Amino acid sequence: MDKKDILFLRNMLLVRRNDILDRVNLFVSAWKNIEHAIEVEEEAQKASIAEPYDRLDETRKNEVRQIDLALSKMAVGDYGICESCGDDISKRRLEALPWARLCVDCAKEFERRHESLPRTSEILTTAQLPDRYRELSAERIVRLIEDQFHKNRQIDMTGIRTSLRRGFVYLEGTVSTELEHQAVLQLLTGTLGFFSVVDRLEVEELSSDKTENRQGPDEAEEDQDELQADQEELTEDLFDTHKEEGFYSTSDGPAHYEDNM
Numbered sequence: 730m731d732k733k734d735i736l737f738l739r740n741m742l743l744v745r746r747n748d749i750l751d752r753v754n755l756f757v758s759a760w761k762n763i764e765h766a767i768e769v770e771e772e773a774q775k776a777s778i779a780e781p782y783d784r785l786d787e788t789r790k791n792e793v794r795q796i797d798l799a800l801s802k803m804a805v806g807d808y809g810i811c812e813s814c815g816d817d818i819s820k821r822r823l824e825a826l827p828w829a830r831l832c833v834d835c836a837k838e839f840e841r842r843h844e845s846l847p848r849t850s851e852i853l854t855t856a857q858l859p860d861r862y863r864e865l866s867a868e869r870i871v872r873l874i875e876d877q878f879h880k881n882r883q884i885d886m887t888g889i890r891t892s893l894r895r896g897f898v899y900l901e902g903t904v905s906t907e908l909e910h911q912a913v914l915q916l917l918t919g920t921l922g923f924f925s926v927v928d929r930l931e932v933e934e935l936s937s938d939k940t941e942n943r944q945g946p947d948e949a950e951e952d953q954d955e956l957q958a959d960q961e962e963l964t965e966d967l968f969d970t971h972k973e974e975g976f977y978s979t980s981d982g983p984a985h986y987e988d989n990m
Contacts, residue, residue, distance in 0.1 A: 730809055730820055736907070736935065738827045739803055743931060745827075746796045749789050794849040795828040797927045801853075801897070804914055804928040811835050812846055856896030856925035867893040874898065877921060883912040889930065897925045905933050 730738075802808040809818050813835040822829050830846055831839060839845065862870050870893050878884045878891075888903040898917060904910045910932050917923045 730817075730823075734820060735803060735808065738808075738823055739800070740935060741824075741827050742796045742799055743929070746793060746929070749793055752789075791849065792828075794853055797929070798830075798849050798852060799828040800929060801925065801927045804926040805918055805924055813839070853897065853927075854895045858896050859922045859924070861922070874917065874921065877916055878913070881912060881916055883909055884916070885909065889913070897927050898923050899927045899929065901929045903931045903933055907932050907935060 799808060802810075809823060810816070811818055811832040812830045814832065816832055818829055818832045822833055829836075858870075865873070871891050874891050875886065878886050878889065885905065890901045892899045892901075900913065900917075904913065910930055913930065914926070914928065917926050
């Protein structure tokens with residue numbers, strides 16, 4: 730795949746990730762709205778009613794982890810390579826499943842043998858720092874990275890947020906151009922030698938291009954209606970459960986999962 734294909738797929742991943750977060754926020758908002766209307770019941774009842782929402786949240790957690798792993802591979806140049814045979818994953822497969830870790834043939838073989846790859850959550854919590862940083866605290870490493878950003882004239886630190894969690898450097902926020910974005914990655918993976926980077930940076934010039942080619946007002950309004958419908962459907966489901974089971978508790982709402990990422 731060429732650079733243009735990678736950028737296209739990266740945008741797909743970021744858009745999907747943002748969409749998941751937006752929808753989870755809607756669910757949380759709906760939950761809070763209902764919170765004031767229903768009384769808290771016994772612990773056993775609370776556990777049984779919270780379980781479906783815990784599963785719902787875990788599904789979204791898993792998808793975000795898969796997206797983050799794909800973004801990490803893009804940052805270090807390993808994206809699109811099958812984790813089993815080492816061959817390139819086809820562009821067609823990645824367009825359909827941009828976080829795919831296996832090529833089609835290996836995926837079929839894994840399914841036939843009932844095998845699976847290491848869980849994404851395990852990979853995102855087992856990264857090793859380069860030897861030169863292992864004796865430093867997370868705060869010291871982040872300061873070191875930010876100092877290097879400040880010294881680089883191609884990089885504007887204004888919109889960049891850096892953190893270090895379990896061996897991974899996380900980049901969030903925005904940069905103005907793809908050139909600046911590449912300067913950030915080159916500094917981290919080349920100059921500083923980090924090989925575990927989750928790159929969530931959005932590029933403003935690419936976002937502007939997407940906005941210009943985005944759907945018109947009518948389609949945008951349809952998307953907003955769909956999100957509103959999701960919230961209304963959740964509200965109806967919660968009240969239906971209350972009616973059918975005779976109880977409902979709101980003390981255990983869906984957890985915000987960014988801290989676990």
